[in-house]
Amino acid sequence: MTCGVGVIGAGTVGGGVIHTLLNNGDAIHDKSGQTVRLRHVADLNLDPLKEFDLTGVTVSTEAKALISDPRVSVVCELIGGVEPAKTFILEALNAGKHVVTANKMLLALHAPELNEAAVRNRVELRYEAAVAGTIPIIKALREGLSANHIRAIHGIMNGTCNYILTRMSEEGLAFEDVLQQAMDQGFAETPPDLDIEGHDTAHKCAILASLAYSTPVRLDDLYVEGITGITGQDVAYTREMGYQVKLLAIIRQVNGAIEARVHPTLVPDEHLLAAVKREFNAIYVESDIADATLYYGRGAGKLPTASAVVADIVDIARRDGAPAPEPFRYVHDLPVREMGLLRGQYYLRVVTEDKPGVLGTVCAILGHHGVSIASCTQKDEHGASPVNVVLMTHETTEADVKAALAEIDALENTAEATHLIRVL
């Protein structure tokens, strides 16, 4: 049987999907026995379609025309953003069409409503490409690890941040310099805020947390910290200590609540995630039966994202009209755990005037809040002032560290807000 596909949005990812459907039908047929045909493309701007031979493909400037096209059984929403993407997806689902989307922001905000519409209409809503591009992490969580209770997920899921952090580590560059170069070369979006402030990773974190624990997750409940506060000094100091700074999404279940948070994290050099460099993404999953697994690939880009979109289409085609399988359901409703309860080790860099007694005062404040110190080094030895005092704590709680830092940062001699990076 032939599966007819409509693509809404002929931008970067849409172009990749069109390219793949037009050129790789032989690979799809070899692997699945299915014939998948591009039937309809809709976009307000049709210019990018000039490079393709679209013989037999309807082209519209109206998404509604595509959704109601009887030759289209799978609608791909690839315009991104909340509206009109949400309206198009709901219209397609309500018209009995399967939907494939790469829209992480929309899913992070409205997954329950979209899932419900898919269930009600007995069609599929698939979104492998929305999380970590080409990496089949949704398939892994829903299918490959279906026998497992998930213990923890640690993901590098933003290529721009990982690219910046890799170059800072390998070349000793400053954050601003790498960011500027990345924007100049088109590696980073302009403006880059969604990436470097951690929100893009947070969208993916919310989607994965929801899948891993079958629970709705409100994006607003996530702790989100980007990489804009990471300095070349912190990268260099922590590298000396055997760590790589990575922006991680961290998901785990603790005492009936879930942790779902995004922040820069010190990953020990021996950990496989430390070896994930430049724009690549990777997701490290720990679970009770499979133990540790890791999935690595490109988290963005025209063709890698298209690979995941088309894989979803082929999975739908493979069912050959049989009813959609049991859809994803929210079986639980778990709260997101307060950040203050987090336990772990902390890297702290206190920037202070080099005066007698200052180090003692800092250590006394930490001790007073129950924060025990594993190592302490005063970094600058050439009479510079202020000086950097680099501390590594033993395991402690976020609340205690934050309370101690509030006092330390209020000291007369403290020159700037203390730099904090959590340790994996």
Place this chain on the structure above:
Amino acid sequence: MTCGVGVIGAGTVGGGVIHTLLNNGDAIHDKSGQTVRLRHVADLNLDPLKEFDLTGVTVSTEAKALISDPRVSVVCELIGGVEPAKTFILEALNAGKHVVTANKMLLALHAPELNEAAVRNRVELRYEAAVAGTIPIIKALREGLSANHIRAIHGIMNGTCNYILTRMSEEGLAFEDVLQQAMDQGFAETPPDLDIEGHDTAHKCAILASLAYSTPVRLDDLYVEGITGITGQDVAYTREMGYQVKLLAIIRQVNGAIEARVHPTLVPDEHLLAAVKREFNAIYVESDIADATLYYGRGAGKLPTASAVVADIVDIARRDGAPAPEPFRYVHDLPVREMGLLRGQYYLRVVTEDKPGVLGTVCAILGHHGVSIASCTQKDEHGASPVNVVLMTHETTEADVKAALAEIDALENTAEATHLIRVL
């Protein structure tokens, strides 16, 4: 609907599957909406079952009784080896039961016959656990990468070999010493030949090559070289040059033929496969749309293997009685490429008496065969004899290197067969 499962073989993996089905029904139901129930276990030795509460589960010493049990719709073959496993699987398929197996040797030898029986009976034959244990590589090749032409696969797929090579590299130990310790501690099978001679990896290589290129692959056509010839010296010398020795399965398509080979390979430190340590497995796949992806996890072990077996069962259950999807088919019939045609770089260690002119003779022979030298170091400087001459070639063909080595090894001063390791 409830899916009834029968498990033939209550050994290590069978015990893991029984444990998972009895204990993780909630995880399975959360992720898939399916109820999967263990209905029947068959083994000649029922002792290992004592640890389980098998209320409601039939226990037999006859696989035939399990296969004909009407409550069993999915038969798991977990006894390994060719016979009687093959007979049991064919009987189950012919009885209209879906089959899940972890039997790599059987599949490497008889996949076409088994696949044909599944197609004929319109049931599924699944074997995710047969290749790299818990890693969902078959799902990745068939589903996640369904839109892709596969360019190359490089896999670390034998945990025993990777464990031995890791300890040789990190602790400077000799092959024999690590092997003995691994056997003493139960990490390595006794006898270890199937692992260390590369045959276990070859079984998985044949299965993946077949899936990647939709072609039958004869196990006998594979070039297979294990790690028994790898010495501590070679590990140390190549480590200095920035490489890790890994036993790789390498699969690629070249000019209408496939390469499918297993041998120790020098992996550059910067490559992610170099960071895969100890008993872990990983498979690095390059393809035209997704680009590079990597899948990592435990390649063996009771529970990790069970995770993959149960994932296959759940995928079958998810279809809820709908017809099996289009099965895997051999669309092509590609020959396996002759090893002599291989092009690449080679590490060579020539062991020779330290006599004037010897080095010149060795280099002249290589040059005469068109093998160009990228670097050459005489390693032993304390007057020891014989000495090690370590050479790295530029890209050349296997045939030329082998022809040159035949001459070099026949020289009067050559003390032992030249050590050769291919470079990734």
